[in-house]
Amino acid sequence: MSRTTAPAQADRADGTAAPAEGLSHGLKQRHLSMIALGGVIGAGLFVGSGAGIAAAGPSIVVAYAISGVLVMLVMRMLGEMSAANPASGSFSVHAERAFGPWAGFTAGWAFWFLLCVAVGLEGIGAANIMTGWFPGTPEWAWVALFMLVFCGTNLAAVKNFGEFEFWFAALKVGAIVLFLALGALAIAGWLPDTDPVGLANLTGQGGFLPNGWSGVVSGVLAVVFAFGGLEVVTIAAAESEDPARNVARAVRSAVWRILLFYVGSMLVIVTLLPWTSMMPGESPYVAVLDAIGVPGAGQIMNVVVFVALLSALNANLYGSSRMVFSLAERGEAPKGLLKVSAGGVPRRAVLASVAFGFVSVLLNLKWPDSVFLYMLNAVGAVLLFVWALIAVSQLRLRPRIEREAPETLTLRMWGFPWLTWTALAAMGAVLVLMLTDDGARPQVLWSAGATAAVLLVAWLRELRAARGTRSSATKRN
Structure with a gap:
């Protein structure tokens, strides 16, 4: 049985949209805290960090710190x-309130596209691990199984999604904490058959900056988008018991812990092993665990990466469904997506997101080096656009909220507006660096093209709406 959501509540005094009607409030504070922590601990960290270490050497620690501080500022604004x-709709709603429907439409649809492609990617990555464990099984069958399982999870009560993410994130956080503890013991020489490591790997093989500051820059480009995923916690907060308080607590607690996990992990890795031994595409975590004598390190990390991929698939499917639901609620997506179940789940929005995610999988199987590659490039820099829109929206909305509803500012951006402008400048620098990098340039160009296409649709919608308003006014006169 399903029902249609009631119209959105009237706007608040500060010009922001009231919470959506119809969605449930089944998420608890513990769910949000673990969603925030687990959302950015994924395969990009466990495997992709090898490329950053190969580019920057020990100074990858600096690259992660720079990237982490930037994302910490963005999340504070959000x-x-x-x-x-x-x-x-999170930042899509904020952008709409700050700049008008075109901004909310563009941010919402661009992010939905990004998440749906990510769902397909994570399904493919998890399927690759399964085919390694079960040789001869078809990859598409595993992807279909994962899609069905997590589609079912998201079609049920939202608390099921929260429980899955809680335990997935708990496993990933536990793995990171255990890795940091073992690494610290190995560095101190307190593990069996180990001696104190010292600083040889940090200062040898070319020193701490073996490739100079250009290596740090390359490292930033390699790792900055690994922090993507925190945005989902602000989407999920709308379905918690006390959204305003819970999102503030989740953001406060998560960002510095994530920075600690990322920077701490990299410091352990480059202290224990020579950076020259790192190879892009190979997990530096496995290399460290092998070096300190943990048996079956490769398979242990395969399990952790597998869980990380399924966790990201689950979270991105949830985030994409709520984003397109929010767009429908604001009249910027088909109204049929407003249907929610008796338990408050937007089932049509979930099915639409799953369907698009599975289409991206089929495109990868059919045209991996053409159509699917273009899709990947088209979303490669969308996150940078989203972060920039968050910053400029906060610049515009903060004075309005201070003037009209200051009591709602329970979480404040540090050093406003100077740190907001600093973050925007840092994003501009990342964009310029991507344009000068042969590997990243196609992502910027394709993402800019995709965003421009969405902007064009938004402009045409507003033009049509304006013409309709003038026509109605003429008829009345």
């Missing part, structure tokens, strides 16, 4: 706006 105005 947390400020989301605590003042919890909404299932």
Whole structure:
């Protein structure tokens, strides 16, 4: 049995949208905290960090610190706006309130496309691991199984999604904490058959900056988008018991812990092993565990990466469904997607997101080096656009909220507006660096093209709406 959501509530005094009607409030604070922590601990860290170490050497620690601080500032801005105005559309709603429907439409659809492609990617990655464990089994069958399982999870009550993410994230966080503990013991020489390591690997093989600051720059480009995923917690907060308080607490607690996990992991890796031994595509975590004598390190990390991929698939499917639901609620997506179950789940929005994610998988199987590659490039830099829109929205909304509803500012951006402008400048620098990098340039160009296409649709919609308004006014006169 399903029902249609009631119209959105009237806007608040501060000009922000009231929370959506119809969605449930089954997520608890513990769910949000673990969603925030686990959302960015994925295959990009466990495997992709090898490319960053190969580019920057020991200074990858600096690259992760720079990237982490940037994302910490972005999340503080987003947390400020989301605590003042919890909404299932998160930054899309904030952008719409700041700049108009075109901004909300563009941000929402671009992010939905990004998440749906990510769902397909994570399904493919998890299927690759399964075919390694079960040789001869078809990859598409595993992807179909994962899609069905997590589609079912997301079609059920939202608390099921929260429980899955809680335990998935708990395993990933536990793995990181155990890795840091073992690494610290190995560095100190307190593990069996180990001696104190010292600083030889940090200062040898070319020193701490073996490739100079250009290596740090390359490292930043290699790792900055690994922090993507935190945004989902502000989407999920709208379905928690106390959205404003819970999102503020989740953002406060998560960002510094994630920075600790990322920077701490990299420091352990480059202290224990020579950076020259790292190879792109190979997990530096496995290399460290092998070096300190952990039996079956490769298979252990395969399990952790497998869980990380399924966790990301689950979270991105959830985030994409709520984003397209929010767009439908604001009249920027088909109204049929507003149907929610008796338990408050937007089932049509879930099915639409699953269907698009599976289409991306089929495109990968059919045209991996053409159509699917273009799709990947088209979403490669979308996250940078989203972060920039978060920053400029916060610049515009903060004075309005301070003037009209200051009591809703339970979480405030540090050093406003100077740190917001600093973050924007850092994003501009990343964009310029990507344009000068042969590997990253296609992502910027294709993502810019995809975003421009969505902007064109948004402009045409607003033009049509304006013409309709003028026509109605003429008829009345």
